[in-house]
Every structure is written in structure tokens, then in C-alpha cells.
Amino acid sequence: MSAGARVRSAALLAVAAVVLAACGDDGGGGGGGDQPGGGTALEGRGPITFASGKDTSGNMQKLADEWNSEHPDEKVTITELPESADDQRNRMIQNAQVKSDEFSVLNLDVIWTAEFAANRWIVELPQDEFDLDQFLEPAVETGKYRDKLYAVPVYSDGGLMYYRKDLLDKAGVQPPETWDELTAACTAVKKLPEAKNTGCYAGQLDKYEGLTVNFSEAVASSGGTVVGEDGKPDVNTQEAKDGLNFLVEARKSNLIPQAAIxxxxxxxxxxxxxxxxxxxxxxxxxxxxANATDGSSKVAGKFDVAPLPGKDGPGVSSLGGHNFAISAFTPNKATALDFIKFFSSEEAQRSNLLATSQAPTRSALYEEQELVDKFPYLPTLLSSIENAAPRPRVVRYGDVTAAIQEAAYGAITGETTTDEALEQLQTKLEELTAE
Structure with missing residues (x-):
């Protein structure tokens, strides 16, 4: 789109926003009413900043450099936030609460959309300007709040079980599909002299967002749910107990080594x-x-991936990923919108997949034979994403995830029993989700 066309488009959007505002708004989190930092219209052009977690591959900067070379008057600067997802969220919220224009585009965890939209920290995006039918449907849904689009899915994520194929082959065992099979496979592999001192299983079990993910997966993989589609918590159940008990017993038996918590x-x-x-x-x-051949990985070429195991068969992943949203407080929203279109394009997502092996949100990339040949896990990953269970979609997500982490960590470390942890968690979640 030419510069003139972009200006005309921004002007039309501005008129549309005024008309919609005159018709009234349902208060659904930023779609109408005045917005700080330049109003509701996606207008304003100039330099922008992109707030994101650590760029471990360097490809994010490479794509930013491509953008900058084509938009010398609208350059983007990447602001790297802390490694922890919780710390990233806190930094973004702190900036929003003081209406800072430091960040223009926010790289949000998929589960933060409701919270950021409800608080009017991000602005509604024009759905008709994105070919959303070309994206994975579960990923698209994570960018919506009250059926309005507030963020565009750029990276998706599904949990995978990485395993040492060389060791399993030597021990004569198949990748496990259930938790019992995981235990049996570990026992068999550890009989090998070279695996005697190797830890069996780990996930993300520190007391942070990753624990919410792993706990939710364990509950879903035993047939339970944390918060249902009706918004009501449902963790004081046998299914949830079975899921949490898997993590608790695995830590007690050292299936999960001490360091893994x-x-x-x-x-x-x-x-x-x-x-x-x-x-x-x-x-x-x-x-x-892990496949790097520069000496940084001792397992390059020695591992493979499989679906997560569950109680009675393959498990259920928590839906992960990151969406790009526009800060309500940035003055250059038109530039921010175009940057999101650039970064979510099929070309940019292919580049990112090749450089990082992160999950794209464009459906077509999972069908390109050249990509499947290079990343043979793509069919497994696609299944993981399509069958994934979302974490609780609640406005007070920060409080909800903190409560989940507290309960799960307490049970895993033996500070509380599973029954006590889930009973207390049910009560706390009912308070936090009450209307």
C-alpha cells in the first residue's frame, strides 16, 4: 500500500470510529470511547517501539531490520523485556497504568488478551484488514475479547514431549502415550549405563506462568478442566485431583528430579x-x-518429539503462543497496525519458523512439504494446537494464575495435600471469577 493510500485508509478508519462512537458502545474493552494517546482511530505515523520477550534467535531483529529498511520514517525499535512471562506482563501493565507511550506494539501471551482489552490498555483492531481465515482458528480466538479482535496471532504454541530417541531405541521402548508408560519407559532407559544418572522428566514447574500451563495440561490430560467455557471454576474434582497427583507423585518418586521444580x-x-x-x-x-551443531547442544540429532502423555492416552496441551496488539497510548497507531500486518504475513512467519522452529499461526505453512521435511514434528505440533485447551479466559487473569501457581506448587513440594490444594483453589477461583 502506498503512503497516500495508507493515509486515506487511516482517514476512513477515523471517520468510521466517529460514527461508531456516535451509535454508542457496549463498554467491551476499548472498541469505543476515547482512547489515550491519539483516540480510537488507528492513525498517526512515525517511529514505534515493540515490547517483547528475549529474542533468542536474532530473527525478530532481522525482520525488524527488513521493516526499517522499507520504512525509514517509521522505524521500529525492539525493547527486550525480562525472560519470565510474568515479569513481561508486569512491565507492560506498569506502563499501561501510567498511560506511558513507551511501547507501541505489545507481544502478548495469548491468555492476556481479555485482561488488556477489558482494561482498555490495547485497542480494537479491524478484523476485515486481516485474512483471519488463513490462520489457525484456535490461535485467532485467543486474540478476541467479546467477539472483537484486539490482537493478531503471530506465534502459536502447543506442548510437545521431547525424548531421547537414541536412548529409547537402545532400551527397546516406544515413546510413552500414558503416564504409566512414561514411568515404565524411564525405568527401562535408566538401566542403560549411559543413562543411569540422567533425570527422567521435566516441564516448567517453577512458581510462574509455566506452572499454570503444566498444571492445566495435567488436569486436561485426565479429563478435567480448570475454568469451564461458562467461566466457572471446576478444580475440586476427581479429574483435577488425578492430574495434580501425577505431578505430585512424579516428584515424590523422583520421576521429576528435584532440580526440575x-x-x-x-x-x-x-x-x-x-x-x-x-x-x-x-x-x-x-x-x-537442541539441534544446533555449533557445540551448544549435546543431543543434536539424538532426539525426537511425540504428543504429551496423559492419564489413559495421549494428553492435552495448554494452548500457548503470542499475539501482537497495539497499545492504547501510542501516538503512531497506523504504523503499529502496518507493522503487525508485516510481522503476521506468511513470508515473515515462514522466515521465523525456519530460524526459530516456533509454531506459525498461518495454516498453509503446516502443509508445505519442504517445511515438513525440515521440521518433521509439524504434524504432531498442529494436532497439539488444534486439540489444545485454553488457560482460563478471565479478566482477572493475573490473580487467577497466581492462585493456580500457589496451589500447584504447594502440592508438588509437599507443603499441602492435593485435596487441600484443590479445595482452597476452588474457593479462591470462585471469588476471582464472581461477577
Missing amino acids: TYKEEEGRRAFQDGGLIFHRQWPYQWAL
Whole structure:
């Protein structure tokens, strides 16, 4: 689109926004009414900033450089936030609460959409300007709040079970589909002299967002739910108890080694790459890093992936990923919108997949044979995403995830019983989700 066309488009959007505002708004979180930092219209052009977690591959900066070379008057600067998802969220919220224009585009965890939209920290986006039918439907839904689009899915995520294929082959066992099979496979592999001191299984079990993900997966993989589609919590159940008990008993039996309760994504990735784990629940980004041939990985070419195991069969992943949203407080919203279109394009997502092995949100990329040949886990990943269960879609997500982490960590570390943890969690979640 030419510069003149973009200006005319922004003007039309501005007129439309005025008309809609005159018709009234349902208060649904930023679609209408005045917005700080330039109003509701997606107008204003100039330099922007992009707030995101750590760029471990360098490809994010590469794509930003491409944008900057084509938009010398609308350059983007990446602001790297802390490694922890919780710390990233806190930094973005702090900026929004003081109406800071430091950030223009926000790289949001998929579960933050409702909270940021309801608080009017991000603005509604024009659905008709994105070919959403070309994206994975579960990913698109994570960008909506009250049926309005507030964020565009750029990275999706589904949990995968990484396993040491070389060790399993030597021990004569298949990738486990159930938790009992996981235990049996670990026992068999650890009889090998080279695996005797290797940890069996780890996920993300430190007290942060990753624990909410892993707890939710365990509950869903035993047939339960944390918060239902009706918005009501339902964790004081046998299914939820079975899921949490898997994590609790696995830690007691040392199936999950002691060190693993301190693991976030990166700690676990480094442990797996160093040959310290037989099985690792992780996101797809680990594939490229663990296969690096520069000496940073001891397991390159020695592992594969499978679906997560569950109680009675293959498990259920929590739906992960990241969406790009526009801060309500940035003055250059038109530039921010075009940047999101650029970054969510099929070309940019293909580039990112090739560089990082992260899950794209464009459906067509999962069908390209060249990509499947290079990333043979793509069919497994697609199934993981399509069958994934979302984390609780609630406005007070920060409080909800903190309550989940407190209950799950207490049970896993033996501070409380499973029954006590879930009973207390049910009560707390009912308070936090009450209308």
C-alpha cells in the first residue's frame, strides 16, 4: 500500500470510529470511547517501539531490520523485556497504568488478551484488514475479547514431549502415550549405563506462568478442566485431583528430579540440551536450539518429539503462543497496525519458523512439504494446537494464575495435600471469577 493510500485508509478508519462512537458502545474493552494517546482511530505515523520477550534467535531483529529498511520514517525499535512471562506482563501493565507511550506494539501471551482489552490498555483492531481465515482458528480466538479482535496471532504454541530417541531405541521402548508408560519407559532407559544418572522428566514447574500451563495440561490430560467455557471454576474434582497427583507423585518418586521444580522454559531447555533429561515437556522453539551443531547442544540429532502423555492416552496441551496488539497510548497507531500486518504475513512467519522452529499461526505453512521435511514434528505440533485447551479466559487473569501457581506448587513440594490444594483453589477461583 502506498503512503497516500495508507493515509486515506487511516482517514476512513477515523471517520468510521466517529460514527461508531456516535451509535454508542457496549463498554467491551476499548472498541469505543476515547482512547489515550491519539483516540480510537488507528492513525498517526512515525517511529514505534515493540515490547517483547528475549529474542533468542536474532530473527525478530532481522525482520525488524527488513521493516526499517522499507520504512525509514517509521522505524521500529525492539525493547527486550525480562525472560519470565510474568515479569513481561508486569512491565507492560506498569506502563499501561501510567498511560506511558513507551511501547507501541505489545507481544502478548495469548491468555492476556481479555485482561488488556477489558482494561482498555490495547485497542480494537479491524478484523476485515486481516485474512483471519488463513490462520489457525484456535490461535485467532485467543486474540478476541467479546467477539472483537484486539490482537493478531503471530506465534502459536502447543506442548510437545521431547525424548531421547537414541536412548529409547537402545532400551527397546516406544515413546510413552500414558503416564504409566512414561514411568515404565524411564525405568527401562535408566538401566542403560549411559543413562543411569540422567533425570527422567521435566516441564516448567517453577512458581510462574509455566506452572499454570503444566498444571492445566495435567488436569486436561485426565479429563478435567480448570475454568469451564461458562467461566466457572471446576478444580475440586476427581479429574483435577488425578492430574495434580501425577505431578505430585512424579516428584515424590523422583520421576521429576528435584532440580526440575526450579525450571522455567530456558532452564529445562539447557538441561535437555546438556543431556540431563530423557523426557522434556517443552514448546516447539526448543527443536532448533537442541539441534544446533555449533557445540551448544549435546543431543543434536539424538532426539525426537511425540504428543504429551496423559492419564489413559495421549494428553492435552495448554494452548500457548503470542499475539501482537497495539497499545492504547501510542501516538503512531497506523504504523503499529502496518507493522503487525508485516510481522503476521506468511513470508515473515515462514522466515521465523525456519530460524526459530516456533509454531506459525498461518495454516498453509503446516502443509508445505519442504517445511515438513525440515521440521518433521509439524504434524504432531498442529494436532497439539488444534486439540489444545485454553488457560482460563478471565479478566482477572493475573490473580487467577497466581492462585493456580500457589496451589500447584504447594502440592508438588509437599507443603499441602492435593485435596487441600484443590479445595482452597476452588474457593479462591470462585471469588476471582464472581461477577
